[in-house]
Amino acid sequence: MIHQLSVVDKRAKIGKNVIIEAFTSVAADVEIGEGTWIGSNVTIYEGARIGNNCKIFPGTVISAVPQDLKFDGEVTQVIIGNGTTLRECVTVNRGTKALGFTKIGENCLIMATSHIAHDCLIGDNVIIANGCGIAGHVEIGDYSIMGGLSAIQQFGKIGKHAMISGGSLIRKDIPPYVKVGRVPITYAGINSVGLRRRGYSNEKIFEIQKIYRAIFQMGLNVSQAVSYIEKEMLPTAERDEILTFIQNSPRGIVKGYGTSKE
Structure with a gap:
């Protein structure tokens, strides 16, 4: 052979x-x-x-x-x-x-x-x-x-189940379950299609969406968003994985759409 x-x-x-x-x-x-x-x-x-x-x-x-x-x-x-x-x-x-x-x-x-x-x-x-x-x-x-x-x-760090657009330049960490794209690279929603293909329920996908709304769409900085999630959302494996990723990202995670600067 x-x-x-x-x-x-x-x-x-x-x-x-x-x-x-x-x-x-x-x-x-x-x-x-x-x-x-x-x-x-x-x-x-x-x-x-x-x-x-x-x-x-x-x-x-x-x-x-x-x-x-x-x-x-x-x-x-x-x-x-x-x-x-x-x-x-x-x-x-x-x-x-x-x-x-x-x-x-x-x-x-x-x-x-x-x-x-x-x-x-x-x-x-x-x-x-x-x-x-x-x-x-x-x-x-x-x-x-x-x-x-x-x-x-x-x-650099990329979390589980992330989806990265082609041609991206990645200078910040990308947390789990998200899609990122655009120039400069920014959060573009969660990877719901990929999660459904891998057996995640609609309820679990909604939970992940809710977490990322707090991080990227409520006008909070990252530290404020983490505190809000810890207080307002029940602990789950996905919630804790996201928070652990963010807390162990010394360079910080990507920004939300409209907040990133060159």
Whole structure:
């Protein structure tokens, strides 16, 4: 199942039913899980840990050293979860001593030419469309969708179930369950379509909408909105997740429509 024109180090750990196409290079300290397909002209460097039933398309480079001048040759990894697909010419850099690894979760789709930098944490079922740039130390929550040609600066955070418009420049954190778009990027409602597809009830969606009305549409600043939500709305998993995200966002969250400035 390994093409004779590929170069696979004998020390690499290759699972059952793995296919490695021609002109692909796999280094020694690499693990590839069962049923994974590796296309032609893929380069997999030291430290890659690729799960079961993944698909890696031609031109992809996994676990190259990070583009970080502080990197000093430390032993780090890239971890890719089961069922994840990396399309053509995706690049995923391994971690630095800051975290030790870059991680992409299970069942993700990373579309062509996107870049995921060192020490990023990408959740499960995430979709990153073509040509996105994700800087170092970024966190992206489960089921989030990042539109094509978007870019997020280092240490940015995107909450679960967020929907980001294509071509966005993300300089502030994006809380869970919301849609963002426009220039400059602003809150554009909650991701109700995505939430319904994932089984959220109308009552739960209305609850999330009510929380974000307090944050973005009642004329309160963020601290006032948080206090209002804590006092006036009953604790739920979604309410507490939103509040925790906001309280752990040192750079602050995106603004509401009409309040953001260049």
